[in-house]
Amino acid sequence: MMVVTLAPVDGLPNLSAVKESYIAAKQRWASKMAGVAKRETHSTDRLPPGQHLVENFPVLDLGIQPEVPTDTWTLRIHGQVENPVTLDWDAFRALPAFQDTSDFHCVTTWSQYDMRWEGVAFFTLADLVRPKASATHVFFRAHDGYTTNNRLEALLDDDVLVAHSWNGQALSREHGGPARVIVPKLYAWKGAKWVKEMIFLDRDILGFWELRGYSNTADPWRDDRFA
Ligand SMILES: Nc1nc2c(c(=O)[nH]1)N[C@H]1C(S)=C(S)[C@@H](COP(=O)(O)O)O[C@H]1N2
Ligand SMILES: [Mo]
Numbered sequence: 001m002m003v004v005t006l007a008p009v010d011g012l013p014n015l016s017a018v019k020e021s022y023i024a025a026k027q028r029w030a031s032k033m034a035g036v037a038k039r040e041t042h043s044t045d046r047l048p049p050g051q052h053l054v055e056n057f058p059v060l061d062l063g064i065q066p067e068v069p070t071d072t073w074t075l076r077i078h079g080q081v082e083n084p085v086t087l088d089w090d091a092f093r094a095l096p097a098f099q100d101t102s103d104f105h106c107v108t109t110w111s112q113y114d115m116r117w118e119g120v121a122f123f124t125l126a127d128l129v130r131p132k133a134s135a136t137h138v139f140f141r142a143h144d145g146y147t148t149n150n151r152l153e154a155l156l157d158d159d160v161l162v163a164h165s166w167n168g169q170a171l172s173r174e175h176g177g178p179a180r181v182i183v184p185k186l187y188a189w190k191g192a193k194w195v196k197e198m199i200f201l202d203r204d205i206l207g208f209w210e211l212r213g214y215s216n217t218a219d220p221w222r223d224d225r226f227a
Contacts (some may be wrong), residue, residue: 048220102184121164148207
């Protein structure tokens with residue numbers, strides 16, 4: 001079993017300002033990692049309204065599938081954080097590994113169950129950069145020019161990660177390799193393929209689809225597709 005090490009609470013900056021919700025959410029994640037707790041589910045209806053189940057893994061992009069070699073790959077995480085970082089591939093892969101199986105819901109109505117992802121938990125990255133109390137949102141940029149935004153709280157869930165592998169294989173280029181963001185409880189456009197930058201913000205900034213009429217909240221169980 002994987003050993004989960006939590007950063008000591010007194011190692012957190014400005015503890016009084018750290019949101020209770022961060023700590024509570026992190027505890028849920030840690031107990032899941034330790035095998036004690038099941039993941040939180042959003043609903044007892046596994047298939048959200050208006051979705052149909054597929055067995056294949058369709059590819060959706062903006063017509064560009066950038067080739068990003070791992071030897072030049074970097075992930076820059078900055079903004080409203082105490083410790084901005086730029087990770088190269090080796091540094092990213094040296095972070096604690098996180099594996100999770102989750103369902104995938106695309107706004108174009110297909111869903112696939114039991115996608116096995118492996119990568120680095122969003123919590124691990126958040127612990128590394130230490131969000132300031134002012135951080136409320138995260139804006140993501142990708143190598144194809146795509147952007148998307150999320151509420152920090154939505155990312156502090158026990159199933160959010162930056163994935164480098166899917167179903168035991170290195171993530172293919174068409175599916176966003178070397179690394180993509182997965183936010184299972186939201187429509188899949190909220191997870192950037194070919195991710196290169198995560199900016200913690202003290203306000204919301206809309207991303208590519210959010211600017212083009214898609215819902216900013218993107219909750220599949222509320223059929224929350226369009227703004
Ligand atoms: N960089 C980038 N990320 C992206 C997209 C994109 O066009 N570019 N499309 C989004 C959409 S709409 C969906 S449904 C999923 C599709 O992932 P897939 O192609 O692996 O199925 O990626 C999301 N992330
Ligand atoms: Mo999508």
